[in-house]
Amino acid sequence: MFQAEKKFINTEKIAYWVFLVLGVMNVGFVLMICVYLLLAGSPAIVKIGPLDFLFGTQWASTAAQPKFGILPFILTSVYGTIGAIIIGLPLGFFSAVYLAKMCPKKVRMVVEPVVDLLAGIPSVVYGFIGMLVLVPAIREIFGLPDGSGLLAAIIVLAIMILPSIIKVSVTAIEAVPEEYTLGSLALGANKVETIFRVVVPAARSGISAAVVLGVGRAIGEAMAVMMVAGNAANMPYSIFESVRFLTTAVASEMSYSSGLQREALFSIALVLFAFIMIINAILNMLLKKGIKR
Numbered sequence: 001m002f003q004a005e006k007k008f009i010n011t012e013k014i015a016y017w018v019f020l021v022l023g024v025m026n027v028g029f030v031l032m033i034c035v036y037l038l039l040a041g042s043p044a045i046v047k048i049g050p051l052d053f054l055f056g057t058q059w060a061s062t063a064a065q066p067k068f069g070i071l072p073f074i075l076t077s078v079y080g081t082i083g084a085i086i087i088g089l090p091l092g093f094f095s096a097v098y099l100a101k102m103c104p105k106k107v108r109m110v111v112e113p114v115v116d117l118l119a120g121i122p123s124v125v126y127g128f129i130g131m132l133v134l135v136p137a138i139r140e141i142f143g144l145p146d147g148s149g150l151l152a153a154i155i156v157l158a159i160m161i162l163p164s165i166i167k168v169s170v171t172a173i174e175a176v177p178e179e180y181t182l183g184s185l186a187l188g189a190n191k192v193e194t195i196f197r198v199v200v201p202a203a204r205s206g207i208s209a210a211v212v213l214g215v216g217r218a219i220g221e222a223m224a225v226m227m228v229a230g231n232a233a234n235m236p237y238s239i240f241e242s243v244r245f246l247t248t249a250v251a252s253e254m255s256y257s258s259g260l261q262r263e264a265l266f267s268i269a270l271v272l273f274a275f276i277m278i279i280n281a282i283l284n285m286l287l288k289k290g291i292k293r
Helices: 002-048 050-055 071-102 105-120 123-142 150-174 178-186 191-202 204-220 223-228 246-256 259-292
Strands: none
Touching (some): 050 071, 050 259, 071 150, 071 191, 071 204, 071 259, 105 150, 204 259, 223 246, 246 259
């Protein structure tokens, strides 16, 4: 018995050190990315000028007199992310509530694999379908010369973030103890009141995590939006304007860039990284305040 107990303790120590090393490695990788982006992206910002780079409205990297203003990319990324969340969050949330608490088992057996399939589809497939189906539909419905633009990108991003929001929200809702539901029903509340006044507030932390994951997916997507947004460095004055996101700006020019242009692309990556960190920090802060309340 003593030997078995000693072996168990040694196993715990091994597991502890394995997890500690892996955790430190993860933190180290993040720090390495931060340092590399700072070293690679800072020189171009200094050469171009922070104000001209962040608030310039023209991007002409291959012109005789190059201009490196990324304000159109920043605004496009902000508008695209907000639009995707406005469309995708309600659809994902109510779909998760339906699957977790209202859906018949036979229907759920069909719908859940479809959601898993959406999560596994590569982004290039989303972009390809959007380019062949969504873009022509927008062109025909609104009578436009070209359907590629911000609206098409928003719709594609909204569809792409649905699996993350649905799966995480379903898991959070199902993790709420059944006693909460039974207690609410015993007090006279109906099923809908119980779900939205008892179960959903109790699962708020998990649903908040789903929102953060959805925002991260929308901000970081490159290939799909590049195929449906038109990939033109225009200011997003209209949802029908052909635009370019921060991610697509890097992906579309990195293969042939050199000199200051290449450094400017690294600077865009640095801005995108800072943008994602700021958005996640703000969301986490707001969501934690909501959970405490």
